[in-house]
Amino acid sequence: MRKIVLASAIAVSALGLAACSEKTEDAAAETADSAAADTEANVDAMGDSMENAADATGEAVEDTAADAEDATNAAEAEMQDETKAEAAAD
Numbered sequence: 001m002r003k004i005v006l007a008s009a010i011a012v013s014a015l016g017l018a019a020c021s022e023k024t025e026d027a028a029a030e031t032a033d034s035a036a037a038d039t040e041a042n043v044d045a046m047g048d049s050m051e052n053a054a055d056a057t058g059e060a061v062e063d064t065a066a067d068a069e070d071a072t073n074a075a076e077a078e079m080q081d082e083t084k085a086e087a088a089a090d
Contacts, residue, residue, distance in 0.1 A: 010032065010036065069088075070084075073087040073088045074087070076090065
């Protein structure tokens with residue numbers, strides 16, 4: 001996705017440079033480069049945020065599954081008058 005965004009920014013800047021003076025072309029090129037760098041940084045930051053959110057979600061699911069298993073073992077141990085370890089082994 002980053003390549004598509006960068007290619008689009010370069011294409012737009014190239015079209016704009018076609019009818020400008022050299023000074024204007026230089027300024028436009030600098031602006032386009034800056035915009036491309038900003039876009040790339042934002043895409044990277046978004047990717048990092050999404051990866052961190054996915055990791056946190058995975059950890060939460062694992063914790064919930066462990067809590068559910070522990071609660072199930074506790075309930076079984078109480079109903080069958082046994083220890084949690086015995087209930088977990090069943």
